[in-house]
Amino acid sequence: MSKKPERRRSQLGSLSPVAPTSGRAEVEQPAPEQPAAEKPATTPAAPPKVAAAAKTGTRKKIGYYGTQDDDARIRAAFIAARNAGKRWRTLSDFQLDAVLAQVAEVEAELNGGRPFEGAPAHTLSPGRPME
Structure with missing residues (x-):
């Protein structure tokens, strides 16, 4: 029966590619390894708890389909607005504001200006229809 070497x-485990170094990086030599029988038993750390995605203030990605020309126009408008000093920091912020402006128009037209009640996820048909 053969034993696999450890x-x-x-x-390089303790070095960071972004941490500043003075001159040449000095690599520490690892401590001599203890035989397997003398090593202290370690228990694996508990996995971190995942926060609920439904928390207020969290955002979830929602996709849409558009042509390449439409996508190019959207990106160009965002870049022009950002360069003009508008408040949008990301394309996602820009798109969200545009969609919410359209939602406000629909609410004003169809719901007397009052916000619609929220619709639960998965109430829309998934994906685009087959042609």
Whole structure:
């Protein structure tokens, strides 16, 4: 019965590619390894708890289909607005404001200016229809 040798540890594990270094980086030598019988038993760390995505203030990606020309126009408008000093920091912010402006128009026209009640997820048909 053969034993596999232990995996060698990298000497670069403690170094950071973004941390400033003075001159040449000095690599620390790893401590000599203890035999397998003498190593202290370690328990794996518990996985971090995932926060609920339904928290107020979190955002979820919603996609749409558009032509390449439409996508190019949207990107060009965003870049022009951002360069003119408008408030949008990301294309997502720009698109969200545009959609919410359209929603406000529909609410004014069809719901007397009052916000619509929220519709639960998955109430729309998934994807575009087959042609």
